[in-house]
Amino acid sequence: MKKQMMLIVTLLVSLVHFAISQPPRGPFVISPKVNADKTVTFSYLAPNATTVLLGGGQFGAVDVPMTKNTEGVWSVTFGPIKPDIYPYSFKVDGVTVMDPANVAFFPNERFKGSLVEIPSDVPAIYALKNVPHGTVSYEYYPSVEGSTGTLVVYTPPGYTKDKSKKYPVYYLISGTTDTEETFWKVGKTNLILDNMISEGIAKPMIVVMPYGNPMAKIAEQTGKDKPADVMSRDGEDALRRMKMFEIDLITHIIPFTEKNYRTIANRDNRAIGGFSRGGGQTLRTAFNNVDKFAYVCSYASYISPAEMDKSFTNITANPAKTNKDFKLLFSGIGKEDFLYKGTLEWENYLKEKKINFKSYVTDGGHTWMNVKKYMNETLPILFK
């Protein structure tokens, strides 16, 4: 019996080894913890900090003070919060940090935020449900100027089963400073489609999610130090980068997709859409390549009447042709979005020019909560 005990002790000691590859970490923090009443308890370990604040402006938490317990864990219970997926962070003595205890994060070139999901009583269309799931694949492809690009591809449930079936493709582009991961990790495009396909609401489709900033890859891979080319906020650079993305999409991404995936490779089975900068890339790419896409979805974006007049008379000169070409021209915008006014001006311009479009105006601002609403509106009507 004593020998048995010794053995168990030895066992435990040897097992503990596997867990101590990190330095001692103090108390084990669970954060975020979503409570039954839809409040959320956020926690952060910082025994020596003077102030810790919760930052989650999109659910109303602006520098909310947290309080420290005797173990040095700061926490606050906030809410109830309206069910959705939100970014948040902590401000520790003035320094913004992600939640170290949370794996879910917002992929972005600049800011570092964590994500919290507050489930609704009836599971939302973007919730992880017990339905057949598609696959999300990361690909390298030959991109502009000899660089290697990265993109993410959603294939629907059943894609690997029926090896002869071909699918329409939605090219879906994220916003400024987002990456190729943002549409699925924050926007949950894959889960929305899993659910919609399972319910027969949306057609099974492939979704290609590119990295919208190919010049960053060029700079990274060639070692060239030209920050202004990569991501400055100057207008001329923005225009040049948009063009570079268009070239990348048309001459590299679409051919790569159609070579490596079972696609229906014609304009009636190609859609293009995007959020924010990705919406601007969507509209310009679609209008410059009318032969390529029949469905066009702008999520919180627009083109100014001045630019329309200058660059896109091909779209406005013959409205009947344009209205036949585009089976869908969608414009979604939130009333509190800082692009709301510009979007309305663009929509009025389209009306004057007798170009058909589907307008969807909702509450809320320039957020990924709203992007999910725009996907809700558009995914069911693509390729139909």
Add this chain to the structure above:
Amino acid sequence: MKKQMMLIVTLLVSLVHFAISQPPRGPFVISPKVNADKTVTFSYLAPNATTVLLGGGQFGAVDVPMTKNTEGVWSVTFGPIKPDIYPYSFKVDGVTVMDPANVAFFPNERFKGSLVEIPSDVPAIYALKNVPHGTVSYEYYPSVEGSTGTLVVYTPPGYTKDKSKKYPVYYLISGTTDTEETFWKVGKTNLILDNMISEGIAKPMIVVMPYGNPMAKIAEQTGKDKPADVMSRDGEDALRRMKMFEIDLITHIIPFTEKNYRTIANRDNRAIGGFSRGGGQTLRTAFNNVDKFAYVCSYASYISPAEMDKSFTNITANPAKTNKDFKLLFSGIGKEDFLYKGTLEWENYLKEKKINFKSYVTDGGHTWMNVKKYMNETLPILFK
């Protein structure tokens, strides 16, 4: 001409809109910047901070002071640094943060670190090269206790081309607090195999990278608040979690893989390996399921002689059979690894018991730089 100018101004203003979805961000920071002499310049914007330190212990940077320029950007040039991929972070007035300007990060349940790659003059085996690339796919699968699990699958170049070809499978498990993303995002398993397959060094294979901590998923999805079950550092819990992972792998992950991927579904074409806790899971799972795996790779892990005597006499009782069963039993360890002593004890135990194994001892510690070395040693000899 004046009208033209006006138009350009309007255009630029409208384009700038797409870039300002974030609040004003001050000067544009490029970080990290790898210089030609293999020094690296790290930068962090914090006009109001009092001290900013660079932390990158694995390349020798322990709390290295950074200096602030007139724009409020702190920076330091460190090195030259030995070519490899390293985690790093900043300590801003005592608070540890990722590099906000860097997309590359270390997926982990607990700490949040950024990654920097210092390329070598002759591109390393893990470098992104101009060779055919495989695909990295994220899957949901039905896991233990009704939860939905997540795993990552590498399929080799050509997988989608020849639709009849079947492949051997390497099940590869990451360490404590790592996620299913760590082996490819930090370990670069996909790029190593792309390069090795292209050079004919390794056989084309599928690699399945599970999330090694299924009990965290159960807690997350059922909303049960039982932190001790999820990841406490107590030995009994660790043992129970290892068993839960084994059940998940054998009864869920392998059947899911063999149903959805073109695998050669027999023990001669199954390998299992892992790092740290994943190495412990590897050894216990392999020894409990000798009928399932012919290749077993422990990366910085071991089983104590006491546990071997108690639980794995099936392995030691008949060395001739065991040596025939396992075409490879690999043990890789670094001389500065805190598990070095325990690993040597285990290897000596195996020698005494006349169990064949391949020992690989290298410099370095319990790091992902060393994991890449262990992959270098093992990937070329799997399934041969």
